[in-house]
Amino acid sequence: MKIALLQCNSVTGDVAGNQTRILEAARRAAEAGADLCVTPELALCGVTPGHYLCAADFAQGCRAALQNLADALKDGPPLLVGAPVPSVYAVGLLSNAGVLVDKGKWQVISRKVYQNMGRSGGQGDDVRYFDRGVSCGILTLGGWRLGVVLCEDAVAEEGAFWQTQYASGHNPLMELIQRGVDAVVHMAAAPFCVGAQEAGEHMLSHVAARHHVHLFSVNLVGGNDSRIYNGQSLAFDPTGQLLARGKAFAEDVLVVDTAGHGADAVEELCQSAEEAEWRALTLGTRDFVHKCGAQRAIVGLSGGMDSALVCCIAVEALGAGNVTGVLMPSPYSSEGSLTDARQLADNLGVTTVTLPIEPLMRAFEAALKPGLDLFPPYEGEVTFENVQARIRGTLLTSLANRAKALVLNTGNKSEGAMGYCTLYGDAVGALGVIADLTKTQVYAVARWYNTYRGAEIIPQNVFDKAPSAELRPGQKDADSIPPYEELDPVLEALLEPPAESVDKPLDDVCREVRDKLFRAEFKRRQEPLALHVSRVPFGAGWQAPVAGRYRLP
Structure with missing residues (x-):
């Protein structure tokens, strides 16, 4: 199977423009013979849309864009796209979802499982607008069972989805593994900070090897307000060997052939913290x-x-x-x-x-x-x-x-x-x-x-x-x-x-x-x-009172 990881630079709120960007990338992947295209989390509407999600016509516009993609890719490869969709569990909220666009139709495959808050502020921001999510779905394609999970952070100490037992009782990765999957598709929007790429790769490789599954992780790229997304999407085989790595800090269409070694598609890591x-x-x-x-x-x-x-x-x-x-x-x-x-x-x-x-x-x-x-x-x-x-x-x-x-x-x-x-x-x-x-x-x-x-x-x-x-x-x-x-x-x-x-x-x-x-x-x-590049930037990872007076006896 050939899976194309569409490393998009989405503009938050620009659903019309993002729809075009995704479509162009999917067509490039189709030319390369992709059997499935995957975008990062929330690629259709952009990350941290905040109160855009409260606008009366925003969710409707996202649904229209999904149908536009379905019509345009009717004869193309299936597309798994990150998008907000109506919640079926909570009135007035949306789900942060992985949506399959195929044969002129679209359907929700997986909904992101949220914690109450996230250290980096990402889940803490989104949880106000999205439901908590209850499912990580399985997509059957070409004889493969692909478990689909949405998660913004791939570093263990940040509460990665494969180690976390959420308050809701869900452990997304283990639920998929127990249901039996050949591969995990990880739709991510992981903000850059120095050292996170190397730590994330180590953890993803460990997960692939431990559970003996292929693992495909597609990450967003681009600057969005304070946050910077570095791309560098990844693919691992069931032994944990790195098959492919996308470009750093640039858009990319990374086509991974599970039957090959993918060595030609392994982009280099930055050589130093200063370069990154x-x-x-x-x-x-x-x-x-x-x-x-x-x-x-x-x-x-x-x-x-x-x-x-x-x-x-x-x-x-x-x-x-x-x-x-x-x-x-x-x-x-x-x-x-x-x-x-x-x-x-x-x-x-x-x-x-x-x-x-x-x-x-x-x-x-x-x-x-x-x-x-x-x-x-x-x-x-x-x-x-x-x-x-x-x-x-x-x-x-x-x-x-x-x-x-x-x-x-x-x-x-x-x-x-x-x-x-x-x-x-x-x-x-x-x-x-x-x-x-x-x-x-x-x-x-x-x-x-x-x-x-x-x-x-x-x-x-x-x-x-x-x-x-x-x-x-x-x-x-x-x-x-x-x-x-x-x-x-x-x-x-x-x-x-x-x-x-x-x-x-x-x-x-x-x-x-x-x-x-x-x-x-x-x-x-x-x-x-x-612009944030450290683990504890002012404003997101750090908060102190303005009208306080720090004095101890």
Whole structure:
């Protein structure tokens, strides 16, 4: 049997467009002799559709699209497509289903079994709109019994379907195995995070070998808001041997012949975490901009590492002609920073514009004076440092309005954790491109990028100089927060604490980092949507009170 795994990049809510994309991929598979085509979970409507599902005509539109596919593929191979369908168990809800389209008709084969919530937020989001699901169906085709299961996560520690006994009493995989199947078809929408692909492959291989079944896992690809889906669909034989792996971070039609070895269809894994992060962020940026209906991006270039990496990602994602770099020097900006920013832009072929902010700083100081005179100054005041950042934010967003572009935010995870940013200033933007990378990871990805390009695209001086916001004379980031080489390991340990260290006392640096981390939650709630590449991103894997005060006796 030949099974085609249709690795789709669906646009959430664009049922008409997704219908066309699926149809085109199915026709490519038919030309390759596929006996069955399979899409990822919710490929027809897009993942995390949220309140789209509550619209009166949305479910009706999905049903119409299913019939359109059935009519168009009447003479083609059967298609197993992920789509929302009316629930037969709960009034007012839908089922997240695997639907068989064949011979001009469609029928539901399997319904996703939900837990009450998911650590990554995926099932927790969807369970509000979908029923809990009670069945994992079996499809008989060409003498094969194919068990069909929908599950978004293939990593054991995340509660994978093959280890989980749901509150409803269901264990989807074991139910299929007990009913007798030759293969498991896994329709997935597993968000990318570093290391998840390797862990998922190990687990899937183990499942195939343990239960002696073929296993076909088709995964979504593309950026959808914060989440990035990496594709890399998989096929294993009953010994657990990898038969095929789809492309990473790209659409693919992966045709797997169960009678062959499939060695020619095994795409390579990313060679490093930095390569995977780069490719994920590039895809996430491209899809966010394009799926929001824009083509261009505006990036503020400070001459520092964060804005340099964001500009490189933007150029890779959108093309140099669609990226504009904005230099906004103040009296505190060093000549070296301006030179580095211009050199980066020249290396990338990016158009720049220079907008000095000193006249605006003076105007703001004069305009604010009557109000500020009402309040006494205090030591450590940052009023006019924040004014500089907010002037720059205003300039960037104003240019974006005229250019019909999106501002790409350049803040990193370390700064976001410490609240080392200015709301409505350097925190502005439509998308936090590197907001889930620590400063240490930013430098690592930047070094990888220069090696990847085989040239010093990001100038060496950007690597060498101490990080600084340049909002006052001689300012360095380390004046306000711990040095990044101390901060980042502590931050990662606080976000993902090992169980055995929970009761260990904190040293002074850990306590400072934790206190700032909790106090900065109000800023993070107002920052741009961030692309997620870590296991514990802010906003999904992490929640803290905004109006809280963490104090212990």
